[in-house]
Amino acid sequence: MKPQRFIAKLADKEFFNEKFSKYVFEMEEPHRIDFESGQYVSITVDETGDRRSYSVCSNPDTHHSFELLIDHSPQGKGTTFLQNLKFGDEIDVMGPLGRFVLAPDKGEDEIVFIATGSGIAPFRSMILYLLQDLGEKRPVTLYWGLRHEENLFWQNDFQDLVDEYENFKFHPVLSRGSEEWPLCKGRVTDCLAVHDLPAKGCYYLCGNAKMIEDVNTLLLSKGVVAEDVHFEKFY
Amino acid sequence: MVEDSVVQTKQIGKYKVEVIRSKCISAGSCEAIAPGVFALDEEGIATVISQDGNSDDEKLLAAQSCPTDAIVVTDIETGEQVWPKA
Known part of the structure; x- marks a missing residue:
């Protein structure tokens, strides 16, 4: 439009x-x-x-x-x-x-969203549309990096999506989480390095420029082709 | 007899636009608003394809829509930078 x-x-x-x-x-x-x-x-x-x-x-x-x-x-x-x-x-x-929109379906094995901070904004729109409107059946995974527990929000909303859609997974990652934080700690790149990332996946990155650069490098090293990595730098 | 000659004048606006390539993040809003002036090149960076492909208002709106202020608009007559505002 x-x-x-x-x-x-x-x-x-x-x-x-x-x-x-x-x-x-x-x-x-x-x-x-x-x-x-x-x-x-x-x-x-x-x-x-x-x-x-x-x-x-x-x-x-x-x-x-x-x-x-x-x-x-x-x-x-x-x-x-x-x-x-x-x-x-x-x-x-x-x-x-803007042109940072869902790419045409090329039959990739999985759709992976990787965000830091407010970079989650476009992904909430994309994930809701994929699951609720398009009825996406392929695995859809969200990695979201923030600093502290008190910065978290929408975690219940994303957990509700996990409960409703068996193909959706949510991984919040805190770089300065408390000792009690039970999930991924460190930068989002650290979390990705120990997770299985499909080479034939469709990846979306949004957030700080350093994260995008580091994650892009990591994905390419894991065999993901550059055309399957879409990103928008926020800051 | 001297034939009347037809003089054609091309309307050129008062705004000149330039793209700061290092600031461009390929959002593409400039191309969407003023496709006669801006296009994304093979690297996805905005370039000026014509200074008079769209109206001055559209050129200014395109510059204002850029999320990184990568487009500079200058008044040709006065040399004043119209956007981003200094």
């Missing part, structure tokens, strides 16, 4: 923790948005026309609204603008934008 400018209004805010929140916007004019999972929108954040981009984290099968995951820690212009919004406030948006 060709990007267009539209108006949306703030319908809900969900505060996950000190670092992350989810914002829900209802479409005003037009009343409908069509996008592909993985795409993003660009929002005007001040009177000079300055804009900030955010990946849509909701399922594209919902057309009257869209959801954005916000990382508050930069405390930049975009974060400040969004935090100051009141319910019902309208925003000027451009979208949908």
Whole structure:
């Protein structure tokens, strides 16, 4: 869909923790948005026309609204603008934008998503769409790297997907987890190094540039072809 | 008799655009908004294929849509950088 400018209004805010929140916007004019999972929108954040981009984290099968995951820690212009919004406030948006979308099915053995931090945003949209709408039956695995337990969110939502879809697996990885953290510790790359990664898999990477570089190198060393690794650098 | 000559003028906008290759992350929003001006090359990096393939408004919107501010818009007459704002 060709990007267009539209108006949306703030319908809900969900505060996950000190670092992350989810914002829900209802479409005003037009009343409908069509996008592909993985795409993003660009929002005007001040009177000079300055804009900030955010990946849509909701399922594209919902057309009257869209959801954005916000990382508050930069405390930049975009974060400040969004935090100051009141319910019902309208925003000027451009979208949908971006080419980081689900690749055509080439019959790969498995689909693997690897994210750090807010890089989870486009993957939530992709995973929901794959499982709920496309009825994907191949194994779908998500690796998500964060720093501390208190940064975690959506873990119950992803666990619900694990319970509902037997082909979905979720591996949260904490780089600075407490001693009590029972699951993968270290960087997400460390976790991947000890997991079986199919050479004939379709891989999606999103998050910090260093992670993408390191994981890409690891995947290529395991026989994954470059065309099967798709990535978007967030920071 | 002197024939009337037809003079054709090509409308050229007032904005010039440039791509900072090192900043481009291949998001492709510029190409989607102003396909007459921007295209992704074989490396997936945005390039300017024509300065007047789209209107000035579309060129500016394309620059503003870039998530990494990789597109610089300059006013040809004044030399002022229009986007990103200094």
